Amino acid sequence: METIYAVIGSERIADISTSGGVGLTAAQIPPAKPHVIYAQIQVQESDCRWRVDGGAPTATRGMYLAENGIIEVWGSKALQDFLAIDDTAADALLEVIYYGHGG
Numbered sequence: 001m002e003t004i005y006a007v008i009g010s011e012r013i014a015d016i017s018t019s020g021g022v023g024l025t026a027a028q029i030p031p032a033k034p035h036v037i038y039a040q041i042q043v044q045e046s047d048c049r050w051r052v053d054g055g056a057p058t059a060t061r062g063m064y065l066a067e068n069g070i071i072e073v074w075g076s077k078a079l080q081d082f083l084a085i086d087d088t089a090a091d092a093l094l095e096v097i098y099y100g101h102g103g
Helices: 076-081
Strands: 006-013 036-044 048-051 063-065 070-074 083-086 093-100
Touching: 036 076, 070 076
Parallel strands: none
Antiparallel strands: 006 093, 036 070, 036 093, 048 063, 048 083
């Protein structure tokens, strides 16, 4: 039997230019929403760099994600540690959909 995940929530993070990176909204992820298992994240308007290893991304450090690229971040720890920063100072934003079991 295939596991089906439901949409638990979504958000738009409009400004990811903050030094040190911007994380996902705490109210959208565990422990506030324990049913959330993963997030699908798309960067729009520009490129970004992101990390889930506890370090802060910079314009030159972290995993590169091109404009309109999509990643999935799985697990409570990775969701809590996720940070992204605009790669080009061009007002990148993140569209995020959260998935999990029930709500």
